[in-house]
Amino acid sequence: MFRSIKRIIAWTGMRKKRLYIGFVYSFIHTMFTAMPIMATAYGLNLILEDISGKKPLASKEIILLTIYMIFAVLGRFLFSYLRAKTQESVGYEVSAEERTKIGNRLKRVSLGFFSNNNTGELTSAVTTDLSFIEMHGMKMIDTVVNGYISAFTMVLCMGFYNIWIAITAVIGIVLSAVFLKLLGNKSNQNAPIHQKAQDTMINATIEYIRGMPVVKAFKQEGVSIDGIRNAYKSSKDINLKIEKNYVPYNTMHHFVLKTASVCIIAISSIFAIKETMDIPTMLMMIIFSFVIFGNVETINNAAHVLKIIDATFNKLEPIENAEFIDYDGKDISLNNYNIEFQNVTFAYNNKNVLSNVSFQIPQNTTTAIVGPSGSGKTTICNLISRFYDVNEGSIKIGNVDIREMTCDSLLKNISMVFQNVYLFHDTILNNIKFGKPEANFDEIVETAKKACCHEFIMNLPQGYNTIIGDGGSTLSGGEKQRISIARAMLKDAPIVILDEATASIDPENEHFIQQAISALVHGKTIITIAHRLATIQNADQIIVVDNGQIVQRGTHMDLIEEAGIYKRFIEIREKAEGWIIA
């Protein structure tokens, strides 16, 4: 348990000083809590002396005692407030920084990281898991550390009057800690299971929402509804099982503390009967026995929460320590944009996808990559953008190995238009601006006009300030494409990577998209995963990929003369597009 507390304290980094100051406030707060109890005993003594006729009660003493009590209550509230103010906001501040840190780190890791760590796990780590630490971390510090500080401060006060009673209280606290330790061990086993169930539940929910069109189409009887039902049921079952596991330890923890309270009452009474303790002190000890364990009693709730926090830290560790793909990269400005693949071999995990691929792309030319599905076309583009690093060989742009560059300095030279457009749940303006955050409104409108977006944007209720649904869900496929082209155009990078849409788009949209692309690629170095005959035929160079290798390379006129994949591919495309080449 204290290991987890140490971890939370370490997590707060520079802010840990505030936690320590909070511990001091907590100590003072408890002293102020003990003061009225001692004052009560003192007052009782005065009353008893007055009743027995030993010493009459003076009004000055009553006034002083009242002032002392008011002072103690005020002090108690003041230090409780100061402790909360100093400690409680730390969790929220650290979590906010942590999220930004993780966001920045994820930007610089290889895309392979996202395949290995599924989206549900990453999402829950940054949202629910971090929120858990944010909400409970500081409360746990308060419950455990301040709880023990409070108990031991009261033991000190009791020890001041009677050492045996203080020892009894310490034995109670130590024995209850043994049961807490056993509870902690159980939680250690359960916390990862609890989190796994939570991740599965989040994954299943994301899947379900993403696959809603399919769910609806299949009348909600498909596999995904079973998946989500099972995930929720298993989460409920696991939580119930965990709760049952904790019952014996929780009960013993409370039992020991209650027994210690009873022992304190019994011992004080015995001392009083034997006249080695006066009645007011005995009463004070009895009052202490009721309050001393109050804070320790709630620590059992902390044991389980702390283990979940521990498991969350374990889960965050690989994300926080994920290696930057451009760890050694430098900010390099390129002199030219010739692209060169030299004997590139690449595998996703253990699956070999490209073998010994070499080719050059001179700057300001258009290269079309064609080949069967799964042959490695997208992978080639992903490697140019350094979403992954090659396993063997090298990729150079402007004669610089891209592994020598930071991702930022490389990617500022590249604009990408993907087939599956992703737009952020934000305004149209901000989605276009993503390509150049410093762009002003006029520049954005100018670009949107060139990308054939302006007209449909102006027909939307809030124009450029219209919020786009998640992933662009409120726009048509063609409209999304054009916005993504505007985004790339605004960036105005010298290299453009284009993945031509294969999905059928209506002729009007197709016309607008082609017009937008022509404006985008003007005067640039273009690599396009091409499907349209017009794009392929007009390219300066065509690279034909098959099964991870370059099997043909040349212009359309060269390749159409050769028997091979290209000729067959063109014939199929001609049929599909209804073309006849004379």
Ligand SMILES: Nc1ncnc2c1ncn2[C@@H]1O[C@H](COP(=O)(O)OP(=O)(O)OP(=O)(O)O)[C@@H](O)[C@H]1O
């Ligand atoms: N992230 C990934 N992890 C593992 N394997 C992958 C990953 N991405 C692609 N692959 C595999 O690598 C191979 C090449 O994929 P790639 O997407 O480059 O092909 P492609 O030629 O662009 O295909 P398509 O025309 O269908 O888009 C395929 O067998 C694919 O299954």
